[in-house]
Amino acid sequence: MSQEPNTYSALGEVGAVSEKRSLWQRLMLDLRKAPMTARFGMIVILGYIILAVFAPILSPYGEAEVFPEPYAAWSAEHVFGTDQIGRDIFSRMIFGARNTVGIAVATTLLAFIIGGSLGLAAAINQSWLDQFLSRAVDVLMAIPSLIFALVLLSIFGSTVTNLILIIAVLDSTRVFRLTRAVSLNVVVMDYVEAARLRGEGLWWIMRREILPNIMPPLIAEFGLRFCFVFLTIAALSFLGVGIQPPTADWGSMVRENASLIMFAQYDIKAGLTPLLPAAAIALLTVAINFVVDWFLHKTSGLRDEQ
Amino acid sequence: MHPIIAIILNRLVLGIVTLFMVSLIIFISIQMLPGDFAEAILARAATEETVAALRKELGLDRHPVLLYFDWMTALMSGDLGNSYTGRGVIGADESRAVFDLVAPRLKNTLFLASFAAIIAVPLSLFLGITTALYRNSAYDRIMNMSTLTTISFPEFFIAYILILFLTSLFPIFPSLANVDADTEFFERLYWSALPALTLTLVILAHMMRMTRAAIINLLASPYIQMARLSGATPRELILKHALPNAWAPIVTVITLNLANLVVGVVVVEVVFVYPGIGQLMVDAVASRDIPVVQSCALIFAMTYILLNLLADIIGIVTNPRLLHPK
Numbered sequence: 091m092s093q094e095p096n097t098y099s100a101l102g103e104v105g106a107v108s109e110k111r112s113l114w115q116r117l118m119l120d121l122r123k124a125p126m127t128a129r130f131g132m133i134v135i136l137g138y139i140i141l142a143v144f145a146p147i148l149s150p151y152g153e154a155e156v157f158p159e160p161y162a163a164w165s166a167e168h169v170f171g172t173d174q175i176g177r178d179i180f181s182r183m184i185f186g187a188r189n190t191v192g193i194a195v196a197t198t199l200l201a202f203i204i205g206g207s208l209g210l211a212a213a214i215n216q217s218w219l220d221q222f223l224s225r226a227v228d229v230l231m232a233i234p235s236l237i238f239a240l241v242l243l244s245i246f247g248s249t250v251t252n253l254i255l256i257i258a259v260l261d262s263t264r265v266f267r268l269t270r271a272v273s274l275n276v277v278v279m280d281y282v283e284a285a286r287l288r289g290e291g292l293w294w295i296m297r298r299e300i301l302p303n304i305m306p307p308l309i310a311e312f313g314l315r316f317c318f319v320f321l322t323i324a325a326l327s328f329l330g331v332g333i334q335p336p337t338a339d340w341g342s343m344v345r346e347n348a349s350l351i352m353f354a355q356y357d358i359k360a361g362l363t364p365l366l367p368a369a370a371i372a373l374l375t376v377a378i379n380f381v382v383d384w385f386l387h388k389t390s391g392l393r394d395e396q
Numbered sequence: 397m398h399p400i401i402a403i404i405l406n407r408l409v410l411g412i413v414t415l416f417m418v419s420l421i422i423f424i425s426i427q428m429l430p431g432d433f434a435e436a437i438l439a440r441a442a443t444e445e446t447v448a449a450l451r452k453e454l455g456l457d458r459h460p461v462l463l464y465f466d467w468m469t470a471l472m473s474g475d476l477g478n479s480y481t482g483r484g485v486i487g488a489d490e491s492r493a494v495f496d497l498v499a500p501r502l503k504n505t506l507f508l509a510s511f512a513a514i515i516a517v518p519l520s521l522f523l524g525i526t527t528a529l530y531r532n533s534a535y536d537r538i539m540n541m542s543t544l545t546t547i548s549f550p551e552f553f554i555a556y557i558l559i560l561f562l563t564s565l566f567p568i569f570p571s572l573a574n575v576d577a578d579t580e581f582f583e584r585l586y587w588s589a590l591p592a593l594t595l596t597l598v599i600l601a602h603m604m605r606m607t608r609a610a611i612i613n614l615l616a617s618p619y620i621q622m623a624r625l626s627g628a629t630p631r632e633l634i635l636k637h638a639l640p641n642a643w644a645p646i647v648t649v650i651t652l653n654l655a656n657l658v659v660g661v662v663v664v665e666v667v668f669v670y671p672g673i674g675q676l677m678v679d680a681v682a683s684r685d686i687p688v689v690q691s692c693a694l695i696f697a698m699t700y701i702l703l704n705l706l707a708d709i710i711g712i713v714t715n716p717r718l719l720h721p722k
Contacts, residue, residue, distance in 0.1 A: 229417040232704070234659040237677075237696040244681040244689045245425055321550050325663050328552050329678045344552055348667075351556055352571070354564035361564055368553035375548035383544075 124384055131380035138374055141187040149181035154336040161350065164359045171363055173347055182338035183367060189333060190340045191374070193254060194320040200258035201319070202312060205265025210296045212266070213273035224270070227263045235260045236322060240331065248331050253323065261319055268311050272304045279303075306389035313382035317375045324371050340367035403712050411705040418697045419471075422690055423464050471694075477687040479680075494691045498673060502695065504575060505665070505672035508588055509657050512595035517650055520600050524607025524646075529634050531612065543601035551660055555594045555667040562590060573670035591668045598660050599653045606649040607642075614638045644714035651707035658699045 111119070121129070141148060150169075151157075155177060162172040170179040212220040230238075235257075242256045276282065282299050290299075326332030327341030335342060347364040354361020470477065477494050527536045546554070563571040569590045579587065614620060615638055623637045662674035669675070673692055680688035 229414055229421065232414045232701050233418055233421070233693075233697045234655075234700050236659050236662060237693050237700075240662075240677060240681050241422060241689055241693045242425060244684050244686065317548065324550050325552070328550075328663065329666055329681075331678070331681050341550075344556070348556065351559055352564055354560055358565075361560055365553070365556055365560065368550060368556060372545075372549045372553050375550075376545055379544060379548050 120388070127380040128384035131377035131384075134373060134377035135381065138187055138191060138377075141184055142191050143188075145184050145188040149178075149184040151178040151181040153182065153185040153338050155181070161360075163357065164363075170366060171360070173343070179343070179347070179363060179366070182343060183340075183370060185338040186340045186343060186367060186370070189337050190324065190327075190371070191320070193250060193333065194316060194323055197254045197258045197261070197319045197323065198312065198316045200254060201261040201315065202265055202308075204258065205262030206269050206308065207296070208262070209266040209269025210273055210300060211292065213270045213277050214292060214295055214300070220270075223266065227266050230260065230263045231267075236325065239322065239326060240329075243326070243331050248334055250333060250337075253326070253332055257319055257322060261315060261322075265311065265315065268307065269304065272307050273300050276300050276303045306385075310382050310386050310389070313378050313385070317378050320371065320375060340371050343367040400712060404709055407705060407708050407712070411701055415698060415701055418701070419468065419694060420464070422693055422697075423467060426686055426690060427460055427463075477691070479685055479688050494687050497676060497688060498691055498695065501671055501673045501676050504670065505661055505674060507584070508591055508595070508665070508670060508672060509654070509661055511585070511588060511592040512599070512657060513654055515592065516596040516600050516603065516653075519596070520603035520650075521607055521646070523600075523604045525611065525634060525639070527604070528608045528611040528615070528638075529630060539604070543605055546597055546601045547605075551594065551598050551663040552667050554597050555590075555664060558590055558594055559667075571668065573668040575671060588668075588670065591664050591670050594664050594667070595657060595660055598664075599657050602656070603649060603653050606653075607646050610642045610645040610649070611638050613645075614642050644711055647714065648707045648711045651703050651710060655700050655703040655707075658696060658703070 121132075124132075157168070157172055157176040157178065160172060160174055160176040162168050162176070164171050168178050168180065170183065173179055173182070208223055212223045238260055239256055243252065246252045246256070277300065282295060285295055285299050323332055324341035327339050328345050330342070330345060332341060333339040335346075344364050344367050350360050350363050351365070352361075467477075479492050479494050479497060523539060527539050530536055559571045562569050570587060571590065573587050573591055575584055575587050611634060615633070620633060620637055623633055628637065661672060662678065664670070665672040665674040666678055673695060677689060677692035677696075679685075680692065
């Protein structure tokens with residue numbers, strides 16, 4: 091449907107067959123309209139994904155490969171130097187993308203599976219189930235999640251599985267609240283009533299009637315929840331009770347190399363070393379926030395009011 | 397009875413019930429410990445008899461319900477139990493009371509948190525009001541970008557950036573918060589300047605954005621339109637017309653952020669080796685000193701619940717619709 095700007099005719103427009111844009115075309119159109127911040131965010135996220143997937147190919151050395159010189163300076167051989175027992179920091183940063191981000195993604199997915207399905211079930215079946223789950227979530231949310239995670243980790247021990255399970259369960263409370271709140275608006279719709287009357291089960295109503303209609307807020311929440319989970323895991327690892335050595339992880343890398351910061355006066359590069367993994371965490375969360383911001387703006391249907 | 401008092405009483409009861417449930421949850425999760433305290437303290441090599449004897453000494457051989465009531469009654473009288481560290485073999489008990497460990501550190505933490513709050517609250521109000529006043533200006537945009545960025549930063553990143561600049565490159569403040577019970581007030585301020593600054597930056601962004609949003613939200617209401625049409629200047633509009641009605645949401649936001657401050661304190665204390673309750677808890681988690689972990693968790697949860705309750709009550713009390721019932 092190409093039109094010259096000067097030769098517009100209504101007849102031409104009506105006569106032209108409008109083709110439905112393919113998914114890919116719509117995606118490209120959206121991307122072209124996206125603001126700078128969102129594009130920046132998407133490029134950064136893509137970069138992290140590539141790093142995480144191809145970590146063993148991209149990193150010059152192994153994850154736990156020890157070299158003779160601990161705390162080596164930045165050089166061509168070791169781009170960001172080595173850490174307290176002589177492991178290459180650049181390689182560990184790349185493997186950290188795989189470990190830290192991978193664990194955070196797994197945790198967020200699990201939190202959404204638990205919280206989302208329970209939230210949907212509670213919204214559809216507003217009986218004792220809803221009451222019970224909502225009160226339980228109220229109590230769980232009354233405990234700050236970092237503190238509760240610390241208690242549970244001290245009881246069950248800091249393994250990766252425990253970490254994922256504990257944070258996922260604690261965070262699923264917030265997913266539950268959101269899912270329940272947004273689906274309550276959809277449950278009262280006539281088409282849900284119709285589905286119920288024609289005898290569809292709970293699972294069908296959840297998956298086919300309600301889920302497609304509450305997707306946008308859930309996707310945005312997924313991004314924000316991921317940031318939160320990611321920061322919590324990084325904080326726990328930084329405190330020494332999260333991901334355990336020798337697994338390369340950004341939070342614990344900051345802690346291990348923190349003392350280097352005091353040498354910044356003599357060698358600014360050494361002072362920057364402990365900040366690198368922290369900056370890697372910050373950059374990813376900023377990028378996700380930018381993309382979520384744009385996504386929310388797009389799906390909420392608000393126009394720019396200028 | 398005035399309806400507002402009824403609502404507040406209702407909330408207070410709910411808060412106490414929540415607190416009770418939280419203590420129950422903490423207790424139950426500790427009961428789920430594989431093995432139990434006795435096995436956790438004694439080494440793996442301990443014989444069954446030794447474990448049984450210690451279990452008896454700690455009173456762990458009784459029914460869990462009894463244990464819970466014992467714990468609760470002790471808590472009511474301020475007895476938090478004994479720490480596990482220093483407890484080697486049976487009989488030779490050199491462990492310290494958890495209360496003696498917690499009390500001085502709790503004071504330090506409260507000092508740090510109030511220090512941060514005293515800077516952060518007025519500053520965020522000022523920034524929030526001015527950005528609402530000069531909406532869409534360059535100033536507003538820069539503040540918006542930078543707050544969005546700091547929200548995404550982990551606490552320890554902010555802390556180490558501050559250390560890099562204010563300690564390492566330009567030695568103004570110390571990086572280790574070397575505070576004890578005898579430290580003078582002003583010296584204490586100096587030593588805890590960096591941790592307080594970090595905490596300020598952590599909560600500032602949120603508070604500022606919420607204040608701005610609360611005011612801008614109000615600016616859309618009809619009575620503001622009326623004031624604008626009758627010739628009020630933007631400054632009058634915000635300070636005289638919008639702000640009095642925005643206090644309720646703003647105060648709620650502040651209290652909620654102070655609740656977050658309580659949690660943010662954990663990481664910051666560890667970075668600056670500040671002798672507070674957060675660091676105590678992290679150390680106790682690492683050494684699996686359950687009585688200390690349990691007490692610290694309860695204190696954190698209690699503060700968090702109380703502040704949330706306070707936010708709730710302030711929200712109710714300042715709501716004009718509830719204050720003047722028909």
